[in-house]
Amino acid sequence: MKKYYVGLDFGGTNLKAGLVSQETGEVIHLSLLPTASHEGPQGVMTRMATLIESSLDQVNRSDVGGIGIGVPGVIDLENGTTEFLPNLPGNWPDVPLAQNIQKSTGLPVKLLNDARAITYGEWQFGAGQGSDSMACFTIGTGIGGGLVVNNQLVLGIGGTAGELGHITVDYNGPICGCGNKGCVETLASGPAIAAMGIKAVSQGLTTSIGQLAGFDLNKITPELINRAATQGDAIALDIYRQAGFYLGIAVANVLVSVSTRKVVIAGGVAQAGNLLLDGIKKTIKERVRMMPVEQVEIVSARLGSHAGIIGAAIWASHRLG
Numbered sequence: 001m002k003k004y005y006v007g008l009d010f011g012g013t014n015l016k017a018g019l020v021s022q023e024t025g026e027v028i029h030l031s032l033l034p035t036a037s038h039e040g041p042q043g044v045m046t047r048m049a050t051l052i053e054s055s056l057d058q059v060n061r062s063d064v065g066g067i068g069i070g071v072p073g074v075i076d077l078e079n080g081t082t083e084f085l086p087n088l089p090g091n092w093p094d095v096p097l098a099q100n101i102q103k104s105t106g107l108p109v110k111l112l113n114d115a116r117a118i119t120y121g122e123w124q125f126g127a128g129q130g131s132d133s134m135a136c137f138t139i140g141t142g143i144g145g146g147l148v149v150n151n152q153l154v155l156g157i158g159g160t161a162g163e164l165g166h167i168t169v170d171y172n173g174p175i176c177g178c179g180n181k182g183c184v185e186t187l188a189s190g191p192a193i194a195a196m197g198i199k200a201v202s203q204g205l206t207t208s209i210g211q212l213a214g215f216d217l218n219k220i221t222p223e224l225i226n227r228a229a230t231q232g233d234a235i236a237l238d239i240y241r242q243a244g245f246y247l248g249i250a251v252a253n254v255l256v257s258v259s260t261r262k263v264v265i266a267g268g269v270a271q272a273g274n275l276l277l278d279g280i281k282k283t284i285k286e287r288v289r290m291m292p293v294e295q296v297e298i299v300s301a302r303l304g305s306h307a308g309i310i311g312a313a314i315w316a317s318h319r320l321g
Contacts, residue, residue, distance in 0.1 A: 001321065002065030004028065006055050006107070007313030008048060009070050010114065011035060012087045015044075017051040018306065019058055020313035022065070022321070025125030027306050029058040037088045041095045049104035056105070066108040067101060068316030070117030070308040077159040080111055086177065110316040114308055115144025116153060116162055118301075121311025122264050123148045126302040133260040136301075137164055137247065139269035139276075142177070143185040149258055153315075165189070169249040184250040188243040190269050193222040196239045207235035226272045240272060244279015251280055251298070252287045259291045266301035273300055 002022060009016040015035050018027040031054045033047050048069075056064060073085035073092070080098025084091050098109040112120070119128075119136035128134035132151050138144040145164025147154040154161045165185040166178050173182025186192060197220045201210040209228050213219040228236035251263050265277065281298050303310060 002317070003063040004059055005065050005313040005317045005320075006052050006067040007070070007117075007309035007311070007316070008052065008067065009117070009308040009312065010048070010072060012037060012072060015048055015051055016305075016309060017048075017055050018309040018313070019055040019064070020310055022314070022317045025121070025310050025314065027309060029055050030306075030309070031055060040090065041082075041092055041097075045097065045100050045104070048101060052101070052105050052107075056107075064107060066110065066316045066320040067105065068117070068312030068314070069097065069101070069109060069111050070114035070312040071097070071111050072114045075111045075113060075159060077111060077155065080109060082111075108316075108320050110319045112312055112315045113144075113146075113159060113162075115165075116146040116155075116159070117311035117315060118144070118266050118303075118307040119146025119148065119162065119264075119311065120153055120315050121303055121307040121309070122266060122301050123153075124314050125310055126307060127264045127299045128262050131260075131262045133258070134262040134264060135164065135251070135254045135258070135260045136162075136264045136266055137250070139188065139247075139265065139267040140190050143183075143189050144267075147254070147258060147260070149260070154258075164250060164254060167250040167253050169246050184246055187246040188250075188269075190222045193225060193239060193243050193269065194220055196242065197225045197236070200235045200239070205235055208233045209236055222269050222272070226275060229272075229275050237275070240275040241279045243269075244276050245283050247276065248280040248283020249287070252284045255284060255288050255293060255296060256290050261296060263296060263298045264301050265298070266303075266307060270300055 019029045074083040082092040082095045102109045115138045122128045134148040136146045143165025146162040166183045169184045170182035174186040176183040176186045197209045225236045
């Protein structure tokens with residue numbers, strides 16, 4: 001059995017690679033480079049190979065079993081190609097990512113959607129460890145997700161299962177980047193929370209959000225609204241209550257569909273903790289009637305920014321080992 005696998009988190013802004021212990025999930029070495037997506041697929045893949053080599057230099061290569069890459073979009077799991085990466089220039093149709101990285105490094109490569117990689121990491125070594133079923137919502141610029149049912153990551157058709165951010169929670173809601181209306185991503189993601197804060201300040205409502213931002217609307221972020229809320233600001237608290245409400249509807253839909261024992265809330269916005277979790281718990285208690293909702297744990301993720309790296313590496317270890 002190989003000791004280590006490399007996990008690579010392919011983000012729109014940064015590439016992060018880590019050497020991960022197959023046994024413990026510990027990230028032994030971490031390195032980072034800007035994605036520089038404007039250079040196109042070949043430029044990005046060259047940077048990936050450079051990052052991976054820096055991880056491989058830390059140990060004996062014969063101890064490394066392969067590479068897992070968490071990819072931000074639709075991929076062909078079997079062929080190792082990218083199909084549609086919506087936040088990257090050109091969208092990367094039919095790019096043989098796994099094949100190219102394997103050729104550069106001499107190691108086998110497996111791809112997984114980035115939110116599914118976070119889900120897998122949290123299930124194996126984080127907040128979902130020891131549970132046979134889990135739903136994960138990753139909340140940041142968008143909302144991603146993943147599902148584990150009966151101790152298996154649910155892949156569905158071509159690995160597209162688990163797009164929990166695109167559950168409809170308001171059928172007359174805002175247009176989503178996916179083309180649908182009223183996805184939970186449009187109402188509870190980081191930009192949605194920031195937009196609620198900007199609207200409150202623009203309307204002249206009584207709130208400390210504007211003051212904390214120096215009355216610069218561009219500086220209103222979920223983190224800043226979180227700070228206002230923890231200081232007792234009523235408007236900020238209501239913004240997180242609304243986001244929790246919409247997330248709660250999405251979680252309720254998942255629970256009545258697949259009845260998971262745990263729901264893990266991950267990503268930057270999840271750092272709000274109970275500000276967000278309380279709204280989710282309240283909503284599912286009010287709305288879920290057809291399964292034992294009192295047996296479901298709603299918890300914050302534990303692995304932080306390492307979750308995607310760990311998940312991609314452990315996924316590769318299970319597919320290649």
